[in-house]
Amino acid sequence: xxxxxxxxxxxxxxxxxxxxxxxxxxxxxxxxxxxxxxxxxxxxxxxxxxxxxxxxxxxxxxxxxxxxxxxxxxxxxxxxxxxxxxxxxxxxxxxxxxxxxxxxxxxxxxxxxxxxxxxxxxxxxxxxxxxxxxxxxxxxxxxxxxxxxxxxxxxxxxxxxxxxxxxxxxxxxxxxxxxxxxxxxxxxxxxxxxxxxxxxxxxxxxxxxxxxxxxxxxxxxxxxxxxxxxxxxxxxxxxxxxxxxxxxxxxxxxxxxxxxxxxxxxxxxxxxxxxxxxxxxxxxxxxxxxxxxxxxxxxxxxxxxxxxxxxxxxxxxxxxxxxxxxxxxxxxxxxxxxxxxxxxxxxxxxxxxxxxxxxxxxxxxxxxxxxxxxxxxxxxxxxxxxxxxxxxxxxxxxxxxxxxxxxxxxxxxxxxxxxxxxxxxxxxxxxxxxxxxxxxxxxxxx
Amino acid sequence: xxxxxxxxxxxxxxxxxxxxxxxxxxxxxxxxxxxxxxxxxxxxxxxxxxxxxxxxxxxxxxxxxxxxxxxxxxxxxxxxxxxxxxxxxxxxxxxxxxxxxxxxxxxxxxxxxxxxxxxxxxxxxxxxxxxxxxxxxxxxxxxxxxxxxxxxxxxxxxxxxxxxxxxxxxxxxxxxxxxxxxxxxxxxxxxxxxxxxxxxxxxxxxxxxxxxxxxxxxxxxxxxxxxxxxxxxxxxxxxxxxxxxxxxxxxxxxxxxxxxxxxxxxxxxxxxxxxxxxxxxxxxxxxxxxxx
Numbered sequence: 001x002x003x004x005x006x007x008x009x010x011x012x013x014x015x016x017x018x019x020x021x022x023x024x025x026x027x028x029x030x031x032x033x034x035x036x037x038x039x040x041x042x043x044x045x046x047x048x049x050x051x052x053x054x055x056x057x058x059x060x061x062x063x064x065x066x067x068x069x070x071x072x073x074x075x076x077x078x079x080x081x082x083x084x085x086x087x088x089x090x091x092x093x094x095x096x097x098x099x100x101x102x103x104x105x106x107x108x109x110x111x112x113x114x115x116x117x118x119x120x121x122x123x124x125x126x127x128x129x130x131x132x133x134x135x136x137x138x139x140x141x142x143x144x145x146x147x148x149x150x151x152x153x154x155x156x157x158x159x160x161x162x163x164x165x166x167x168x169x170x171x172x173x174x175x176x177x178x179x180x181x182x183x184x185x186x187x188x189x190x191x192x193x194x195x196x197x198x199x200x201x202x203x204x205x206x207x208x209x210x211x212x213x214x215x216x217x218x219x220x221x222x223x224x225x226x227x228x229x230x231x232x233x234x235x236x237x238x239x240x241x242x243x244x245x246x247x248x249x250x251x252x253x254x255x256x257x258x259x260x261x262x263x264x265x266x267x268x269x270x271x272x273x274x275x276x277x278x279x280x281x282x283x284x285x286x287x288x289x290x291x292x293x294x295x296x297x298x299x300x301x302x303x304x305x306x307x308x309x310x311x312x313x314x315x316x317x318x319x320x321x322x323x324x325x326x327x328x329x330x331x332x333x334x335x336x337x338x339x340x341x342x343x344x345x346x347x348x349x350x351x352x353x354x355x356x357x358x359x360x361x362x363x364x365x366x367x368x369x370x371x372x373x374x375x376x377x378x379x380x381x382x383x384x385x386x387x388x389x390x391x392x393x394x395x396x397x398x399x400x401x402x403x404x405x406x407x408x409x410x411x412x413x414x415x416x417x418x419x420x421x422x423x424x425x426x427x428x429x430x431x432x433x434x435x436x437x438x439x440x441x442x443x444x445x446x
Numbered sequence: 447x448x449x450x451x452x453x454x455x456x457x458x459x460x461x462x463x464x465x466x467x468x469x470x471x472x473x474x475x476x477x478x479x480x481x482x483x484x485x486x487x488x489x490x491x492x493x494x495x496x497x498x499x500x501x502x503x504x505x506x507x508x509x510x511x512x513x514x515x516x517x518x519x520x521x522x523x524x525x526x527x528x529x530x531x532x533x534x535x536x537x538x539x540x541x542x543x544x545x546x547x548x549x550x551x552x553x554x555x556x557x558x559x560x561x562x563x564x565x566x567x568x569x570x571x572x573x574x575x576x577x578x579x580x581x582x583x584x585x586x587x588x589x590x591x592x593x594x595x596x597x598x599x600x601x602x603x604x605x606x607x608x609x610x611x612x613x614x615x616x617x618x619x620x621x622x623x624x625x626x627x628x629x630x631x632x633x634x635x636x637x638x639x640x641x642x643x644x645x646x647x648x649x650x651x652x653x654x655x656x657x658x659x660x661x662x663x664x665x666x667x668x669x670x671x672x673x674x675x676x677x678x679x680x681x682x683x684x685x686x687x688x689x690x691x692x693x694x695x696x697x698x699x700x701x702x703x704x705x706x707x708x709x710x711x712x713x714x715x716x717x718x719x720x721x722x723x724x725x726x727x728x729x730x731x732x733x734x735x736x737x738x
Contacts, residue, residue, distance in 0.1 A: 410641060411632060411639035411640050411641045412640055412641065412702050412703055413640070413641045413642070413643035413645060413646055414640050414641075414642070414643075414646050414691070414692055414695040414696075414701075414702050414707065415501075415643065415645030415646050416645065416646060416648070416650040416651055416688060416691065416711050417650070417708055417711040417712055417715070418501040418504045418650070419501065419502055419503060419504045419505040419650045419653055419654045420497075420501075420504025420505055420507060420508065421504070421712065422505070422650060422651070422654035422655075422658075422711075422712070422715050423504070423505035423508045423654045423657060423658060424508065425712055425715060425716065426654060426655065426657075426658030426661075426662075426715060426719055427508065427512070427658060427661060429658075429716060429719045430658055430661050430662040430665055430666075430719070431665065433662060433665070433666055433719070433723060434662065434665025434666040435665070
């Protein structure tokens with residue numbers, strides 16, 4: 001036993017020296033897909049499956065057409081964004097610490113293309129790291145393996161970074177001192193934390209996060225935050241969740257299937273039933289977009305599948321309601337003449353309540369809130385523009401901008417007396433005139 | 447007509463000799479009259495409807511009565527004539543048949559009415575001869591006043607008359623010191639606006655005054671040309687009088703509706719007649735001076 005003592009001490013020391021890297025503490029950043037400091041700019045149809053944040057700047061452009069999939073939100077210089085920026089500083093400092101807890105740093109040449117890397121802390125002496133066009137960096141490990149890359153200057157990924165062996169995107173961290181660039185069509189995994197900016201080329205996908213102290217620039221990208229880092233065990237079971245279940249005919253619909261757990265990348269499909277006419281599913285992002293054309297209830301089965309051949313189903317439905325619309329009353333009236341017309345709402349849940357929200361009816365007219373009837377006698381000529389609103393019993397609202405032009409009462413006409421009366425008067429006068437002598441004689445005799 | 451001959455006091459002895467022929471002639475006249483009424487019944491009903499319902503044509507109700515009265519008044523003249531049936535009467539009858547056919551085919555009430563007057567004239571010429579026809583010329587001409595409105599002419603004339611009445615009323619108001627703004631047929635006189643509509647165009651004055659002028663000339667003057675002269679004078683007098691009525695309605699708001707408006711319209715018409723009487727006196731004076 002005396003001879004075994006030094007061996008046991010050495011073994012314990014060696015295990016301690018080779019303990020795996022701890023995940024970087026992200027705190028509030030877990031739910032973020034994109035965080036910027038000065039600006040966040042998107043061109044094209046970018047999909048973020050995670051929160052969008054910006055602080056201290058306030059210039060977020062490109063959303064829409066870019067979308068932040070529900071239930072995630074956009075946070076522009078609010079308390080959430082401010083907290084996230086503070087957490088980014090903490091997380092970056094943690095990831096960039098040369099002597100961070102865990103396995104010792106591994107010095108790695110800057111060109112990562114074609115390499116297969118085990119979990120660990122990697123440092124590039126050249127201060128830059130890159131994956132060239134057509135090249136692939138493979139991160140091979142288990143579900144709780146952690147990779148931390150410390151990049152002294154810039155990171156450029158023009159090819160692909162893939163995970164094997166059950167490795168999780170949530171356990172990959174890139175601490176980039178300056179800027180990170182993801183090339184056109186590149187595939188990237190992990191949480192990218194940049195001291196300056198992050199730029200994604202057209203069509204690049206990131207199963208992770210783009211967190212920058214300065215600008216984040218995107219071009220038709222898909223960025224999906226992978227959830228909280230996994231500190232042990234297997235990834236959570238894959239689950240798929242339904243999109244927003246209500247839509248209206250003629251109104252653009254934008255929701256998405258969402259998934260948790262599983263092994264990225266996750267693809268979506270409809271395995272039973274159909275989406276309402278006019279809607280389509282993006283299998284990569286899960287976004288369901290379009291404009292419904294037909295009212296009705298459409299049940300369907302949503303499916304999500306991950307790269308570890310896991311799958312999940314959910315029974316969903318989207319109820320497409322008729323368009324709740326409001327029709328304006330007759331647009332012409334005449335001053336001094338009784339007017340009667342009606343606001344007409346259709347497609348909502350009766351009963352309706354009508355109101356004028358902006359502007360006013362012409363003087364002399366009044367709206368009956370329960371029926372939408374507009375009656376009265378306008379007193380003043382002129383055009384009147386107002387916004388009418390109908391509220392249905394299920395809190396639906398329909399508004400319509402209406403105009404009602406009141407014409408002045410036409411001036412009176414001055415018709416001549418009827419020709420019959422004129423002729424009778426005329427003949428009487430003519431008779432008096434023609435027979436005046438005879439009449440005078442008669443008067444003289446009498 | 448046969449009845450008229452029988453009652454002619456100057457020809458009693460001669461008529462008694464031809465009593466045997468009177469009855470057939472009466473029958474022919476009666477049959478002709480009935481045939482005309484039957485043939486033109488739809489036309490006559492249409493004319494009557496228009497006289498009843500069109501305020502521009504109400505004088506048509508009076509015209510037949512005046513014609514019949516004039517025929518009766520002139521009975522001594524035409525009863526003294528002996529009938530001389532003429533084949534020339536077939537010409538207006540044939541023309542009337544053609545016009546009536548056109549009316550039935552779609553030419554309208556006016557054509558049918560013309561056909562009716564032509565038919566009556568042709569029947570008189572056929573049965574009574576040229577002498578009867580000449581005696582009844584004035585009633586036939588008066589019958590033109592009961593013809594329905596010819597829409598194509600009426601529509602062409604009404605708008606110019608409206609605008610003319612508006613312009614003349616504007617001139618009259620300006621001459622009277624009233625500030626006037628005229629927009630087409632809308633007159634704004636010192637803030638009081640009126641519209642000179644179709645019924646204000648003066649067409650009623652024109653038709654009514656024309657008819658009364660001819661009757662006035664017939665009653666008051668033996669000279670046939672006086673009827674034409676007064677009819678011609680009625681045109682400017684009616685137009686001026688109507689413009690005066692419009693101007694009065696524009697300047698005095700109380701006159702633009704109600705009983706006062708109707709009274710003013712009738713009063714102006716009486717003034718028109720007075721003007722025609724003055725014209726007649728002037729013409730007679732000129733005629734006497736020329737023939738002195």
